[in-house]
Amino acid sequence: MESHPPPGGHSVRTRSQHQRRKRIVQAAAALASRGGVEAMQMRTVAERAGVALGTLYRYFPSKMDLVVAVVGEEIDLLESSIERRPPGATTPASRAVDVLMRATRGLMREPELADALIRSLILAEVQTPFGDRMTGLLLRVAADGLTLEDAREDQIDLAGSLSSVWVQELLEMLRGRRTYDQIQRRIEAAAARLFADI
Amino acid sequence: MESHPPPGGHSVRTRSQHQRRKRIVQAAAALASRGGVEAMQMRTVAERAGVALGTLYRYFPSKMDLVVAVVGEEIDLLESSIERRPPGATTPASRAVDVLMRATRGLMREPELADALIRSLILAEVQTPFGDRMTGLLLRVAADGLTLEDAREDQIDLAGSLSSVWVQELLEMLRGRRTYDQIQRRIEAAAARLFADI
DNA sequence: TCGCAAACTAGAACAGATTCTAATAGCTGT
DNA sequence: ACAGCTATTAGAATCTGTTCTAGTTTGCGA
Known part of the structure; x- marks a missing residue:
């Protein structure tokens, strides 16, 4: 707890x-x-x-708690990867898509781990930093350095929503009900609309 | 399994x-x-x-499997209630919001059960018809009678995304991390964008 | 160095989901 | 009525997360 x-x-x-x-x-x-x-x-x-x-x-x-810690390391990896090679796309939406698809590929490399972690996190009773971290990452990357503290509430809402969509798509993929391309299409569609005027 | x-x-x-x-x-x-x-x-x-x-x-x-069966009964109730009294709002987005918030209120009535419902939805290995049913319901209600078969792929994508956002918000609420009003605000924001040109 | 509080250890104990067993009950076709 | 099959039953057994116990080790301030 x-x-x-x-x-x-x-x-x-x-x-x-x-x-x-x-x-x-x-x-x-x-x-x-x-x-x-x-x-x-x-x-x-x-x-x-x-x-x-x-x-x-x-x-x-x-x-x-242990699962959460393991996930934390994965997110660290993602974050440092982003830092090392920031998305270069021109629109906020496409930068967000870039990040999410990069994360997707990262998780696909260890499907068992990814599946276990995502499921467990979603079911977790405990407060996991997962959602917030991903939301913050999206904001930072989309709105060029914007942090969770500085962001307007509606911006946080939209980034959170995109994060939700991504997590659900990831789950579907791990269940074998989505291909990578389908996820990409859906994420692109959602990001284009949710992040249009972020 | x-x-x-x-x-x-x-x-x-x-x-x-x-x-x-x-x-x-x-x-x-x-x-x-x-x-x-x-x-x-x-x-x-x-x-x-x-x-x-x-x-x-x-x-x-x-x-x-038992949880899923229990949940199945609840979903039947929800769907028939919505069909009995369809949302009357004027835009597709607001009709979708109407449906989702009605579902939210319905689930709030039995929080313990709702919690079990959402969790089972998310981790079920088995194909639960829920996701598709909710997506179909949203399409039907938003695009006036559009069915899953007739819908374009991008429309299904968007309805599916809105459904994902809702499910995640619901989960957050059941964990005590969202109020009803916050959910409404987020769902409205997401629906307005995702369903703008559906 | 001494002594104490916290950390650590091996292992038993407990709880709830799931599986297994041996026996019984109930139906179906002959 | 009988044989053969499946469903059912009570209960023991197993598995894994979690807690508890009793004793040992370690770090550190006096």
């Missing part, structure tokens, strides 16, 4: 705790990229990361 | 099997409309429906 404050409660996370946390997330990601969430069993993750089950639960109070 | 063919495998479902199935679904719905999915425990459902656990699993191979 909670996010994941460092174990101690009040103090700063030490280096070794940071390492441990990282090892756990990596082990989890490795397992998930094979058999999906069900292969990512808490006992197995703990074993693989070389920590006790209780320790795993100290770092990640629930499996969902 | 599977749909739910009648127990026997090949033969027609008998009356008593039909009754049994119905009792199970009713018991499940009753439990879910209180504590949500977690209150709807398989043992409890079986007990409440007066069948053995094994029998419950013969009818519904997984809890999700």
Whole structure:
């Protein structure tokens, strides 16, 4: 239910705790990229990361928290990729499409992981930074550096909507009900309209 | 994972099997409309429906299948209500908004059940007719009688996108992260753009 | 260095979904 | 009435997420 404050409660996370946390997330990601969430069993993750089950639960109070952490890393990758090579298209809508399709291709590379992560996140009871981060990324890229704080409410609404459309399309694709081209067409259509006057 | 063919495998479902199935679904719905999915425990459902656990699993191979069945009944209600009293607004976009907000209010009445509904929709492996039905309903209502078969692909895309936005907003609401008014604002903004030239 | 609080560990315990088993009940065709 | 089949039942068993326990290790301020 909670996010994941460092174990101690009040103090700063030490280096070794940071390492441990990282090892756990990596082990989890490795397992998930094979058999999906069900292969990512808490006992197995703990074993693989070389920590006790209780320790795993100290770092990640629930499996969902762990999933969220794994997803967080994926988004980090996307963000740094965008930073490294920003979309060069000329309209806000096409820059947004660029980002989303790049993310789509990234996730397609590990379909099991993607499927597991997307599903879990959508079902998550916990507050996940996922939606907000994607929304912020879209705004930044579409409206040239606009941040979530500076954006007008209606701009946030529209970026959020585009993000929703994308997530749903991604899910459909992972279910085998959409091709990459279909997603692209739909995202382009939605972005062109939603971001027309952003 | 599977749909739910009648127990026997090949033969027609008998009356008593039909009754049994119905009792199970009713018991499940009753439990879910209180504590949500977690209150709807398989043992409890079986007990409440007066069948053995094994029998419950013969009818519904997984809890999700049971949820989907419960949800199916709710969707029927929703659709027939909308057909009984069609939205009277003047623009396609506002008729679509009308439908979606009516559905929203309907679902708000049983939040626990709604939560289960939306979640199951999103993660169902099985093809739930819901997405298509909602898309079709939106098209029909917005473009005055247009059916899924007659619609152009781009129209279906846009209606599908609006449906995605709605589902995501609904989920956020059920998580307590959106108010009704926020949803309305977002749906109106999205519909106005997506359905502008439908 | 001492001592304490927090972190860690192995493993048992618990909970709820799902599966399995052995036995019984009910129907169908002969 | 009988044989053979499927449905059903009670209950045990299994699997995995989560919690709990009791004891050990570690970091660190006095």
